[in-house]
Amino acid sequence: xxxxxxxxxxxxVLTAFIVATLTxxxxxxxxxxxxxxxxxxxxxxxxxxxxxxGLDKPLFMQYLTYMGDLLHGxxxxxxxxxxxxxxxxxxxxxxxxxxxxxxxxxxxxxxxxPLGSVAAYRRGKTLDNIIIVFSTAGxxxxxFLTSTLMMYFLSVKLKxxxxxxxxxxxxxxxxxIALSLYPxxxxxxxxxxxxxxxxxxxxxxxxxxxxxxxxxxxFKHALRNAILPVVTYLGPLLAALMTGSFIIEKIFTxxxxxxxxxxAIPSRDYPLIMGTTIFLACFIIMMNVIVxxxxxxxxxxxxxx
Amino acid sequence: MEKKKNLLSFQLNADDFLPATADEKESLVIMRExxxxxxxxxxxxxxxxxxxxxxxxxxxxxxxxxxxxLFYPYAYEQQIKGSERLGIMEYSASELDRIAAxxxxxxxxxxxxxNGRDYTIRVLVGARxxxxxxxxxxxxxxxxxxxYGAVAGYFGGNVDMVMMRIVDVLYTVPDVLIIxxxxxxxxxxxxxxxxxxxxxxxxxxxPNMVSMFLVFALLYWVGMARxxxxxxxxxxxxxxxxxxxxxxxxxxxIIKKHLITNCIGTLIVTxxxxxxxxxxxxxxxxxxxLGVQAPMPSxxxxxxxxxxxxxxxxxxxxxxxxxxxxxILSFNLLGDGLRDAFDPKMKK
Numbered sequence: 001x002x003x004x005x006x007x008x009x010x011x012x013v014l015t016a017f018i019v020a021t022l023t024x025x026x027x028x029x030x031x032x033x034x035x036x037x038x039x040x041x042x043x044x045x046x047x048x049x050x051x052x053x054g055l056d057k058p059l060f061m062q063y064l065t066y067m068g069d070l071l072h073g074x075x076x077x078x079x080x081x082x083x084x085x086x087x088x089x090x091x092x093x094x095x096x097x098x099x100x101x102x103x104x105x106x107x108x109x110x111x112x113x114p115l116g117s118v119a120a121y122r123r124g125k126t127l128d129n130i131i132i133v134f135s136t137a138g139x140x141x142x143x144f145l146t147s148t149l150m151m152y153f154l155s156v157k158l159k160x161x162x163x164x165x166x167x168x169x170x171x172x173x174x175x176x177i178a179l180s181l182y183p184x185x186x187x188x189x190x191x192x193x194x195x196x197x198x199x200x201x202x203x204x205x206x207x208x209x210x211x212x213x214x215x216x217x218x219f220k221h222a223l224r225n226a227i228l229p230v231v232t233y234l235g236p237l238l239a240a241l242m243t244g245s246f247i248i249e250k251i252f253t254x255x256x257x258x259x260x261x262x263x264a265i266p267s268r269d270y271p272l273i274m275g276t277t278i279f280l281a282c283f284i285i286m287m288n289v290i291v292x293x294x295x296x297x298x299x300x301x302x303x304x305x
Numbered sequence: 306m307e308k309k310k311n312l313l314s315f316q317l318n319a320d321d322f323l324p325a326t327a328d329e330k331e332s333l334v335i336m337r338e339x340x341x342x343x344x345x346x347x348x349x350x351x352x353x354x355x356x357x358x359x360x361x362x363x364x365x366x367x368x369x370x371x372x373x374x375l376f377y378p379y380a381y382e383q384q385i386k387g388s389e390r391l392g393i394m395e396y397s398a399s400e401l402d403r404i405a406a407x408x409x410x411x412x413x414x415x416x417x418x419x420n421g422r423d424y425t426i427r428v429l430v431g432a433r434x435x436x437x438x439x440x441x442x443x444x445x446x447x448x449x450x451x452x453y454g455a456v457a458g459y460f461g462g463n464v465d466m467v468m469m470r471i472v473d474v475l476y477t478v479p480d481v482l483i484i485x486x487x488x489x490x491x492x493x494x495x496x497x498x499x500x501x502x503x504x505x506x507x508x509x510x511x512p513n514m515v516s517m518f519l520v521f522a523l524l525y526w527v528g529m530a531r532x533x534x535x536x537x538x539x540x541x542x543x544x545x546x547x548x549x550x551x552x553x554x555x556x557x558x559i560i561k562k563h564l565i566t567n568c569i570g571t572l573i574v575t576x577x578x579x580x581x582x583x584x585x586x587x588x589x590x591x592x593x594x595l596g597v598q599a600p601m602p603s604x605x606x607x608x609x610x611x612x613x614x615x616x617x618x619x620x621x622x623x624x625x626x627x628x629x630x631x632x633i634l635s636f637n638l639l640g641d642g643l644r645d646a647f648d649p650k651m652k653k
Contacts (some may be wrong), residue, residue, distance in 0.1 A: 012578065015474050018474060019482075022478075022483070026487060027490070029494065050478065137630075140637055141629075141630055142592075143583055144605075144608065144609075145608065148611075148612060148615070148626070149622070150623065151615070152560055156615060193311065240481075246485075247593060249591060263486075265485065266489070277486070
């Protein structure tokens with residue numbers, strides 16, 4: 001068990017390193033630099049700026065310097081946002097994205113799991129069919145469509161909800177629904193099929209035979225086994241929500257990390273691109289490792305190797 | 306009556322060895338022809354009403370997206386002067402004059418955009434772009450994934466270990482981050498490459514579209530590789546593989562002729578289900594403005610552009626939105642139907 005955990009963590013560190021290296025070199029493949037777009041910069045001034053950020057050195061030396069600094073927790077200064085370190089920007093923006101993503105995961109699990117369980121229990125009945133149709137349709141709508149359509153009907157037409165920003169609790173409603181629709185439907189489908197497997201097993205019949213009520217049998221006896229596939233899905237789901245929120249942040253003009261990342265690329269803010277990529281990648285990798293390990297604790301039948 | 310035989314006697318009853326009568330022969334005739342893998346699958350597929358409907362819808366959309374634009378009276382980049390921002394079925398003043406003069410003017414079913422381009426044809430061409438990206442990206446994924454997975458699964462041992470560790474690492478790489486980065490970055494090298502003779506086709510497709518194929522192909526083959534590897538590891542235990550080896554077949558031939566052909570069902574299903582997810586990602590990228598280049602429309606970029614005039618022209622959003630929804634939904638249902646019909650694991 002310990003061996004597995006150590007191995008998983010080492011793999012995670014390796015992945016993070018590969019992502020950092022890839023990002024660094026891919027980013028520098030693009031011709032042009034961060035100072036080209038600015039007007040009327042004398043060659044001397046540009047050289048001075050490049051020297052300040054270390055951009056005048058050979059690429060490989062830049063890479064070594066960056067990786068060395070990174071090991072000391074120093075992600076450098078943002079080039080475009082003068083006076084801010086990359087760590088500051090991430091520290092300010094990440095909580096916004098995390099709150100949104102976390103809420104969406106919570107909603108997806110809280111709605112998806114019961115929906116899937118009920119559908120499995122009422123297999124072939126009207127309720128099951130309604131849930132199937134709803135969840136099949138739900139995984140075919142990209143989140144940017146959900147959000148723009150909601151924006152049109154709820155904000156523009158009915159004027160019920162604020163359309164931009166995250167200033168009031170109501171303004172969370174639309175972004176969270178838009179983010180959680182796909183995972184909710186996906187979890188409901190996953191839950192339905194695994195619940196169908198579990199319901200057919202002998203121990204369920206035993207439970208019913210000894211007089212356990214329907215509700216208790218489904219939500220206590222069956223749920224524990226049926227929820228396992230959902231747990232494995234949580235890792236990729238967290239990743240998808242953290243990165244999928246880019247588009248939601250753009251539509252609802254939410255000042256989150258995704259917004260920062262997307263706008264840093266065209267402006268060639270190298271340290272900020274590197275910082276956000278590495279940070280998000282590490283976060284996602286960490287979530288995957290935690291979910292994998294948690295999985296082994298939840299289901300003792302699984303032998304880790 | 307013959308007397309009761311000793312149970313241990315070897316004396317045989319001669320009647321058992323008479324030639325078979327016509328009646329007896331008939332009972333041995335196989336009533337139903339044996340059904341092959343494909344026939345069996347198609348029979349099951351045809352019974353599945355939802356999957357058949359999805360198949361018909363996919364076919365209709367294919368015709369709309371790939372064939373109808375060839376005959377359509379307007380072109381997707383054609384700017385009609387004086388007919389900017391028309392609503393559904395509206396005509397501009399000059400077009401109304403022409404109608405009054407007895408000419409027939411092809412209607413703008415969905416109106417026009419801010420540059421006077423017919424919106425119907427833009428949505429259709431957008432669907433074509435989205436489907437092309439989805440299909441070509443899935444084909445590349447199929448190619449890379451199946452070869453990689455087959456080699457890893459067939460050779461096993463250390464080869465498998467190293468190859469699958471690479472897959473594991475790529476699997477945990479946050480895809481959207483790298484895709485956004487690569488989509489931005491690949492534009493420039495591809496633009497330079499398109500000037501090199503022999504690579505002119507890049508300009509025809511647009512560097513952005515080519516970079517999108519590359520990005521999808523580079524990142525998404527890992528899922529396919531895992532599935533194929535699992536299948537090959539089971540299949541290579543079969544006797545026919547040993548037989549082929551004994552006959553002196555090379556490893557390459559065994560993989561190509563025997564193993565890949567035997568997991569074709571899985572390959573078809575996985576590829577069909579890959580198409581909607583590629584379309585999903587493509588529309589996501591185009592929505593962010595990282596997709597195909599203007600004036601080429603994509604469903605994602607059309608939806609994104611429609612946001613500005615949402616209040617006055619909501620149909621400009623609804624049309625591409627509905628198209629994306631229908632395409633993804635019908636490909637998903639088609640893939641599910643194919644899986645029920647062809648995946649050996651789904652047989653009960």
